[in-house]
Amino acid sequence: MPKADLDRLYVQIAGLIRARREDAGLTQEELGRRVGLTRGSITNLESARQRVQLDKLFEIAEALGVPLAALLPAPAEGERLEIPGEALRGLPAGAREWVQEMMVLPAGGGGPVVVAGLEKLKKLRDYVAGGGLETGIPNLCTEVRVLSGVSGTPIPVEQAAQGLGILIRYGPAAPGVEVALYQANTSALIAVNSLRPAARQRFALAHSLGHAILHDRVVTIDTGFPDSEGDEGAANAFAAELLVPVEGLWQELGGKAVDYEDDEEVRPWAEKYKVSARVMAGRLAAAARL
C-alpha cells in the first residue's frame, strides 16, 4: 500500500475511534483506563499521531460496545455494484462518492451463509407480497426474528440483517447521508454512515432492512428519516417495531404508567433498547394505546 494511502487509512480509523468514543459518552481518560492506555495515548490514536495496534483496536471496540467493523474504513476491493444515476440524483456533496465507494461486495462474495440468508429474505418478501402485512407490522417483525434467528433486548439488529443474507459495511460519510441499500437476487448490501450516533446507526440499519423486505427497489438511499406516509413511513414503522416490539414493551410495563413526554422517564428505556429518546417516546406512547 502506498504511504499516502496508509496514512489516510490511519486517519480514518482515528476519526472512527473518536466518533464511537463520543457516542459511548466516554472521556479519553475513561477509554484509556478500560484498555490499559494513558489519556495521552488515546489522544495520539485519535489524531493518528500514533498508529493503533490490531489487538488494541479489538480491545477498544469491546470497551466501546461496537463491532470491530465500526472502527474500520470500508475496504475498497471487490465487486463494484452498479448504482443507477437516478438513485444518486439530488444527494448532498460527498454523499454520492460515499455511496459509490461503499457499494462494493467483498471479493469472492458472501458464500453459502449469504445464499441461505437471501432465501430467507425472499421468504419475507413473499410473505409481504402475499398480504402478510394485513396482519400487522408486529407479525412481520416476529417473522424476521424467527427467520434470522435473533432474539433479546436490545435486538442485535446487525445480526438480524446478516441472518437474511445482507452484507453490512460501515464507513464515515459526509453529513447528509444515513444509510444506503442495494439489493438484487444474488446479493444485498447495507452501508451505514459510521459517523452517526450508535442509536442512529441501529435505526438506520433497521429502517433500511424494512426497505429490503417491503419495497421493490434496487437502490434506496436515506438522507434522513422524516415522519411521512408511504414507503418512508412504512420503513420507519418497521424499524420502530423491530427495535422496540410494542406488545413486549406493553407486557414489560405491566400496567405501569410512564410519562412519555418526560425525558427523564424515557431515558432509561431508550438506553435499555438502544434507541433515541424520540423513538422510545413514540413506542411508549404506542404501548399506552394498547
Ligand SMILES: [Zn+2]
Ligand atoms: Zn427510507
